[in-house]
Amino acid sequence: MTPHSKTNPERLPMTADKKAFLLSIGTADAEPGLIPTTRKSTAGPSAGSGGSVFISSGGHRVRLSLDPDSPIKVRKTNTDSETVIVTYLDEPIVTGKIESVPAHCPEQAYINLSEKCIYNCKYCTVPLLQGHTKSKDETLQIIREAFDKGNGSVSAISITSGVEESPEGELNRVLELMPELVKFGVPIGISIYVTQDGAQKLKDAGVSEVKFNVEAASAEIFENVCPGLSYDDVFDELKNSVAIFGKGNVYSNLIVGLGETDDDVAETLEKLAKIGVIACLRPVFENKLRKGDCFMERPSKDRLMKLYDLQKRICEKYDLHPEKSKTMCSKCGGCDLVPFADD
Ligand code: SF4
CATH class of the missing domain: 3.20.20.70 (Aldolase class I)
Structure with a gap:
């Protein structure tokens, strides 16, 4: 995996522990317009789910399935248009970037x-x-x-x-x-x-x-x-x-x-x-x-x-x-x- 943001430190960088937490939930609700249009997942257990978002932060990457009912929210920050903030029940957890997806996942x-x-x-x-x-x-x-x-x-x-x-x-x-x-x-x-x-x-x-x-x-x-x-x-x-x-x-x-x-x-x-x-x-x-x-x-x-x-x-x-x-x-x-x- 490419170390995504180590040269550009985020305010709340992802860690293995935070990634494990996000994976334990597995879903996120993203602000409209944040997610680049991609094909829906057609492979494996999550096939047919309503798309996903890839967030990179602190050299880690996480993929979350989009779900409007998720307790994880992905929103723009005020600081710059590129950075998003990920919250759980309104508690900030991670700041990072949304990755673009050429076909199914980043970089592949x-x-x-x-x-x-x-x-x-x-x-x-x-x-x-x-x-x-x-x-x-x-x-x-x-x-x-x-x-x-x-x-x-x-x-x-x-x-x-x-x-x-x-x-x-x-x-x-x-x-x-x-x-x-x-x-x-x-x-x-x-x-x-x-x-x-x-x-x-x-x-x-x-x-x-x-x-x-x-x-x-x-x-x-x-x-x-x-x-x-x-x-x-x-x-x-x-x-x-x-x-x-x-x-x-x-x-x-x-x-x-x-x-x-x-x-x-x-x-x-x-x-x-x-x-x-x-x-x-x-x-x-x-x-x-x-x-x-x-x-x-x-x-x-x-x-x-x-x-x-x-x-x-x-x-x-x-x-x-x-x-x-x-x-x-x-x-x-x-x-x-x-x-x-x-x-
Ligand atoms: S390529 Fe990435 S997004 Fe696709 S199933 Fe594997 S880990 Fe998940």
Whole structure:
């Protein structure tokens, strides 16, 4: 993640602790006109929510889903037009800047190819929304526009996808794009479902980093929330991918708030780190469309900080460096605390 504002100190800089607090709420109400027009999120659990705001401050970045009922408010300050103040129940917490978003997140062209899914992970709204699948031309057009809009700031292409027909179909969709994507000359990160020999094919096509998501911190929770998918297949593919991409170039989202214990999280983090995989500890997003479909409880600030400290110790033990990530979520850092980048 780029250190955003260290040369231009804010009155109330964000800290890891403040970021954890903002993440524990996860939403914000922003003053009209403050948010640059962006496409709505079409990927993962927060798909279909009403847009988001990225705030950078004190070298940290946070992404909050827009919600007019949120207790977090983002308002202009009187001092200058660029600075915003973030309050919780009228109490000022952070001052910072709103970041522009070339495509999905700052500094990347991050594209979701298939906004639909044949699976039905119970915390995710993509299967309910059954949206659009982007064509190759459409995807390339969005990426070109992101580079134009980014004015030199876009330093990675990241691709994710639901599953329109089959995981192999999504792999092929990515492989067809790759000859065009490599021409942009930036690192490329891919996060799709596990397929036979998929990691090797992605590597051969010029991909720099991959992500396969374990999602849950125990096999039991995974079986309950991701019916039809295999926890073991994900771990096998992660291990295989490290052999292909190298330690520290393979990632996995681990959702916190699905009913797991901290010991479950510690055990899974250690299991991932041991095979050279960097985890993104993602607070569960309780999308209204998924209310009651499975246990979801947004983790508290204290829990997020405890798990952040734990993850840093595990990264140190296995010499993993999420702060050096070149693509996807560990580079962005909007939704998670990223070890060492958020110190
Ligand atoms: S952390 Fe990942 S999911 Fe969140 S905004 Fe950044 S790229 Fe998107």
